[in-house]
Amino acid sequence: MKTKTLSDLKSKFADKSWNETIQLVRRCMDKTRADGRVCDPITKCLQKINEALNVSSLTAMVSRLEMIAKQIGLGSHLSPTETVCYLTADLFYVEVVLLPGGRVEDVRVAHHGEAPVSSPTFLQLLRMKKFQEFSLKLEDLASFYNIPGDVDDKIKIYTALQHLESDLLKISHLPRSLREGDLHDDLILNGIIGNVRPGNEETPMKIEYYISPSEALMRLSSTGEVGGGQVALVTVGSSDTPYRLQMEPLIFSPPQVDLFGVPAFQQLSDSCSALLPATFLLKLQPPLPMLTSFIEKMGKITDGVIPEKHLQVEPLPQLLMKTSTIQNTKISWTEGVQFVVPLPASEYHSYVFSGSEWGHESWEGALIDAVPFTHPGHVPVLLDTLRHQSAINVLLASCFSNHTHHIDAGLSYNLKCEVLPESDCCVSVTFSLENSDHLAVLLVMMADFRQVSCRLLMPDFVDHKLNDYISRVLMRCMSIPITMRAIRRKVANLMIHPSPVAEPPCTFKMESSSPTIAVCPDVSDPDIKPAVYPSVSQEGNGEKSLPSSAGYYVMSVASTPVDDNANTDAVANPSPCASLGVYSHWVTNGVPAELI
Structure with missing residues (x-):
């Protein structure tokens, strides 16, 4: 059909220029037809014609x-002087200022009620005639404002989004203590709402809420460009149920905070809010595999805004495999999977995941790409839940590799381990050390993303300081294989030297033969360097300890003024742990009771 249509057009208009043919086809397409499918072949032909032509005139540009505007669903028209092409939507428009010969002088983006602002990205793409990239970028911009309802509702929803961004910026600017040595990483991991980047003419507000040690190391060892990690875009989405959204800022100016650094919010009322068929959204990039229990927690945080819909659940490790960069994604978890993880100094570990053990309901998960909410006070607690899940994912994914074998494969490794689920947010690693006839078990307990602790269970071997050391290693590298390597070396050293020995610091090293990983070296390692991520508290006696236990906090939404005991200058707590009026009963204070 395509070939025949192109052939007919060419033979019929052989004596005419391509520009005349294109104009005729465009006029035909603009006519209303009862069956839109009739135009599909012509539309595809016109697209191929435009892509084949060299854009060297104003008419061609x-x-x-x-054509790009029509494909995305935007309107378009020329200015009376025919020097500006407008690509229009309900809440924004794009001005393309043209010069003779089809050259582009400027590209400006104007959001509703705002003056046009030049867009260097759009301008560069059009000047380089990268129309495909320009189309994708423009489609992303249009999708950010895919707001339901009539024009009046769309304007109100966009206004609510602007006030939400204003409140989130106020929260991000609250004073707080510095925990990490690197300011960027500290903002991501310990900022009340992560590292906030205000929206611009091309993209909405962006929140960086988690970064793993390996990603932080890659960023520091690269050209200095910030990248990687987990990101959430602050946008809006349609909803079948109307929700009350803010029509003005809800945080007092200047912000009034309590003793924990949590700001007070003005109560939503008819005068400062409106019922609208939409919710705010945290669009996760990339989408995050989440345990169903965590999804339920987010539903409680948002007071039921997250809909209870049927989710395609599967074991979390299997879900992580599908969303990771591992090339071998056709793995059957029925009989179990064995990963071979290479480490520096030609060391190899094997990690076995039993399909039957990981099939329990408590460790089932689903892929989440957007989290709906209705109040700025929801965001800090939602981000803490996302951070907690991200930390669990990083730990489990550290055992993955592109090298997989069946469990019964007779291969030789420096260490063989089996990773098993225990209680909620707790896994065990069963292994056997060299010159030992007994099995040992490492319990990894993830109370929250800042509090990961370990307990080593070995026959006839008890060393409480070793548990503290292992916990610090794991917190610093967030890698089970690297931690197992440190255990193997540490235990061997203690067997030879029963008396206390100096604990080597954990540092990062780049190995050319393997991906970037963290290494806990021997005392004699000449390449020891100060670790950058993450830090742990230092006591006055020089001993390192785990981070303090999490607390319980409530976000205040009272409309009444803050009482006299409120400290408006207090250092903000880096992570409030409760939603609006919902106590965080699910937040574990320290080690789970069943493991003490």
């Missing part, structure tokens, strides 16, 4: 821009 306008034609290409109009």
